[in-house]
Amino acid sequence: MADRRTFNVVILGVGFLFIFTAFTTCGNVEQTVVKSLENTTFSGSGYHSLGIIYGVFSFSNLLAPTVVTVIGPKLTMFLSGLLYSGYIAAFIYPSTWSFYLTSVLIGIGAAMLWTAQGHFLVENSDASTINRNTGMFWALLQCSMLFGNLYIYFDWNGRTEIPDSSRRTIFLSLLVASAVGTLCFLALRGIGHEGETLAEEEEEEEEEGQSLLSTRVTYKRRANAAMQDTKSEFKTILRLLKTKTVLLLSPCMAYSGLELSFYTGVYGTCLGATAHFGGAAKGLIGISGIVVGVGEIVGGGLFGLLCKNNRFRRTSVVFLGMVVHFVAFYLIFLNIPGDAPVVLETATQTNPYLTPSVSIALLCSFLLGLGDSCFNTQLYSILGRIYAEQSTPAFAIFKFIQSVCAAVAFFYSGSLLLMWQLLLMVILGFAGTLCFFVVERMQNISGDLQEY
Incomplete structure (x- = not known):
């Protein structure tokens, strides 16, 4: 078996x-x-x-x-x-x-x-x-x-x-x-x-x-039971949405949605639309996706192991993720033309602050994947720790907030210049990290009080 x-x-x-x-x-x-x-x-x-x-x-x-x-x-x-x-x-x-x-x-x-x-x-x-x-x-x-x-x-x-x-x-x-x-x-x-x-x-x-009739009755019972479970879970979701912990974690969840939309759809488009990369521009989309994946794999394996052995706290990993992403955003701001996400033609001739570099572009791809793994692994970790008995509705809230924010980000990505998209992620990423720290502090205090 x-x-x-x-x-x-x-x-x-x-x-x-x-x-x-x-x-x-x-x-x-x-x-x-x-x-x-x-x-x-x-x-x-x-x-x-x-x-x-x-x-x-x-x-x-x-x-x-x-x-x-x-x-x-x-x-x-x-x-x-x-x-x-x-x-x-x-x-x-x-x-x-x-x-x-x-x-x-x-x-x-x-x-x-x-x-x-x-x-x-x-x-x-x-x-x-x-x-x-x-x-x-x-x-x-x-x-x-x-x-x-x-x-x-x-x-x-x-x-x-x-x-x-x-x-x-x-x-x-x-x-x-x-x-x-x-x-x-x-x-x-x-x-x-x-x-x-x-x-x-x-x-x-x-x-x-x-008999076939008995089978139909069984499926009907399953459907009725499923509807009852769905109603119960929905009520639990509504109750958890009002709790202080979920409200504080919401900015971090929302940030994970914005940066998800950026590295999965926007950044590759920006690379392909940068005329300064010449004939390598379209091929860079593929290489960037690979390097993002490498960053995800490295981050997921490394931080999963370190946090399992208690060598790093969740707050340390989230702070590292914020720093890694902010470095990536700053380099992207310098390296990629500001109108790359919104240009209607296949390429933009606008000059960014630096001469566009393939090495810097791929470094940013790796940092985007690495930072994303930092935020997601620790959000899963803290939700699993706090809501061990209510994990399904807790994770449903996480995916709901993340997906809604990703959807909103995709809709504005085609009309908002790159610098404003990066600024939005910086503001929300900083707020989300601070709120994550507050939740972790609340859990530590709660644990200390339980010991007494």
């Missing part, structure tokens, strides 16, 4: 690896692709598409647990994978209506996918294997930032324009990757209660002569 559960976790990670190789690469390049479209009837915006995705995702989280309970995590993830594949396919022969329709659908699919993933991972773990399984899944997921972006680098390096033929080839490849990841979910094997497999349970039900 342990081997079956390990098999499931590995297949789960491989499925996410393929799906997010496609989606992460797509999000990194889509604004650049949209700007280079030769189809004059297309009027979509990559920023607006990503904003719709995160906006729909944030609200769909409220209904996703019900869907997972009723139809099961395996089927939920398979259907969600189909929605991801549909979004990728929309870029092969793009039209404005299909572009935005699939943006809505993938937002719904993302909520179901991540809810089902959490349910399935816990279902296939116990107290002794949860850390190992989470680590395995996280490592496979983060590798998704490497392969697709590497393909972008080799295909786009030296190009100044993205022709339709190249676009179709890239997104056909990404569609295949997404489809492979979706099919992986069909290979997941059921785990029954008390050590029984799902097949054994079904065989017992057949022996007992269970």
